[in-house]
Amino acid sequence: MIKLMNILQNYLKVKRIQKYSPENFRKWQNKQLQKHLRWINKNSPYYQQLGKDGLANLTNLTHYPFMNKQLMMDNFDNLNTQGVRKDEAFKIAMNAEENRDFSPKIGSTTVGLSSGTSGNRGIFLVSKEEQSTWAGTILAKLLPNGFKNKEKIAFFLRANSNLYESVRSKKIEFAFYDLLDQFDSHIKRLEDYQPTILAAPPSMVRRIASAVKENKLHIQPIKIITMAEVLDPLDEAYIEKVFKQKIHQVYQCTEGFLGCTCSHGTIHLNEDIVYIEKEFLDAEKTKFYPIITDYKRRTQPIIRYRLNDILTLKSKPCPCGSPMLAIEQIEGRMDDLFILKNKQNGQLEYVFPDFIRRACITASENLKEYKVIQHSVQDLEVQCLVFDEDKRQETEESIRANLMAYLQDQYLIPKITYRKYQENHRLTKLKRIQSNVGIDEVVQNVQ
Numbered sequence: 339m340i341k342l343m344n345i346l347q348n349y350l351k352v353k354r355i356q357k358y359s360p361e362n363f364r365k366w367q368n369k370q371l372q373k374h375l376r377w378i379n380k381n382s383p384y385y386q387q388l389g390k391d392g393l394a395n396l397t398n399l400t401h402y403p404f405m406n407k408q409l410m411m412d413n414f415d416n417l418n419t420q421g422v423r424k425d426e427a428f429k430i431a432m433n434a435e436e437n438r439d440f441s442p443k444i445g446s447t448t449v450g451l452s453s454g455t456s457g458n459r460g461i462f463l464v465s466k467e468e469q470s471t472w473a474g475t476i477l478a479k480l481l482p483n484g485f486k487n488k489e490k491i492a493f494f495l496r497a498n499s500n501l502y503e504s505v506r507s508k509k510i511e512f513a514f515y516d517l518l519d520q521f522d523s524h525i526k527r528l529e530d531y532q533p534t535i536l537a538a539p540p541s542m543v544r545r546i547a548s549a550v551k552e553n554k555l556h557i558q559p560i561k562i563i564t565m566a567e568v569l570d571p572l573d574e575a576y577i578e579k580v581f582k583q584k585i586h587q588v589y590q591c592t593e594g595f596l597g598c599t600c601s602h603g604t605i606h607l608n609e610d611i612v613y614i615e616k617e618f619l620d621a622e623k624t625k626f627y628p629i630i631t632d633y634k635r636r637t638q639p640i641i642r643y644r645l646n647d648i649l650t651l652k653s654k655p656c657p658c659g660s661p662m663l664a665i666e667q668i669e670g671r672m673d674d675l676f677i678l679k680n681k682q683n684g685q686l687e688y689v690f691p692d693f694i695r696r697a698c699i700t701a702s703e704n705l706k707e708y709k710v711i712q713h714s715v716q717d718l719e720v721q722c723l724v725f726d727e728d729k730r731q732e733t734e735e736s737i738r739a740n741l742m743a744y745l746q747d748q749y750l751i752p753k754i755t756y757r758k759y760q761e762n763h764r765l766t767k768l769k770r771i772q773s774n775v776g777i778d779e780v781v782q783n784v785q
């Protein structure tokens with residue numbers, strides 16, 4: 339159990355840092371980064387060796403090699419600073435998963451299993467102190483009234499580690515909802531619990547919002563936070579209408595707590611715990627992959643770790659005054675890029691999900707929910723759930739017209755097939771834009 343005192347300390351620290359001027363913030367951040375790199379070089383055998391081989395200059399981040407999941411798993415034993423062996427960590431994590439035990443530990447280090455196909459699962463290690471920093475930072479950024487009022491947080495997640503069970507006190511309480519459970523049981527528990535804060539993937543929040551709208555559930559959360567899936571503007575609008583409030587987002591993955599919305603609804607990256615380099619994807623330099631260096635994580639260093647998420651920079655500064663990088667939107671994963679054939683040169687090119695998304699949601703007021711799946715370069719599937727079935731054809735035609743308008747100047751338009759809307763299985767992440775095309779065949783150019 340994490341001590342409230344530690345959380346409070348982190349909370350106050352976060353509040354102080356958020357007020358720094360941009361110059362002072364960068365200075366402070368650089369100092370943190372240097373301190374962290376020095377420590378890692380002393381304590382991680384992997385980086386120690388790189389230093390000895392002359393492959394990394396320990397004071398300069400840009401001299402460090404890029405890291406990804408594969409590399410991290412391949413060098414697991416030498417990377418971590420606690421001498422934990424990969425086979426041992428895997429065994430403990432797998433056992434915990436099977437027994438639904440949410441506190442697998444080696445000593446005082448928590449072992450977690452990241453999602454991924456069976457051959458591609460990652461292991462992560464987090465110490466007690468790191469958990470405390472994590473909880474303090476997350477709460478500092480998301481609690482609507484600081485520690486003034488008692489908050490009851492209903493937290494929905496795919497259960498696979500004890501990271502989330504760590505906070506309970508007079509001022510704050512978490513109730514944990516397993517996404518595996520039946521929706522009806524969630525409704526009953528929510529009605530009894532009456533959370534002040536609701537935190538869940540957008541697809542779950544949308545179902546909860548529907549239940550509220552249909553008078554099957556009566557809750558009045560003062561803050562709603564979505565995470566773990568891309569928040570589609572269509573769902574955002576629906577939920578905001580039902581709960582009559584702005585929705586907040588947390589941007590988080592196994593590799594860290596990377597960002598969340600401020601009081602103005604802008605997503606800021608958590609540069610007070612993570613240093614971000616950008617790998618730009620377009621000539622205008624608005625879209626990029628983040629390369630993250632977490633300067634709070636010592637147990638399992640995350641240094642220059644390249645994520646597959648596509649982020650869009652916000653063009654105007656956020657009025658909240660935070661010195662931390664503001665993001666317009668999180669578009670989705672690299673895997674969700676569509677691939678179309680360029681009319682002029684016949685090359686296959688990437689198309690951002692955002693184009694497809696906008697083509698759908700601006701098509702018709704009649705659209706309730708949708709999915710667009712690309713099966714091949716020639717074949718798109720569109721699934722629509724509509725409010726008024728009599729106007730279905732009109733709605734579908736309007737989506738087709740929008741897709742044509744967005745794409746036909748540049749690309750050969752694939753065949754568009756309409757199918758019945760498929761509800762999501764409760765264990766899979768909802769993706770409104772999904773690509774099943776292999777990315778190997780693409781020549782170049784993200785558009």
Ligand SMILES: [Zn+2]
Pocket residue numbers: 600601602603604606656657658659660
């Ligand atoms: Zn802001």
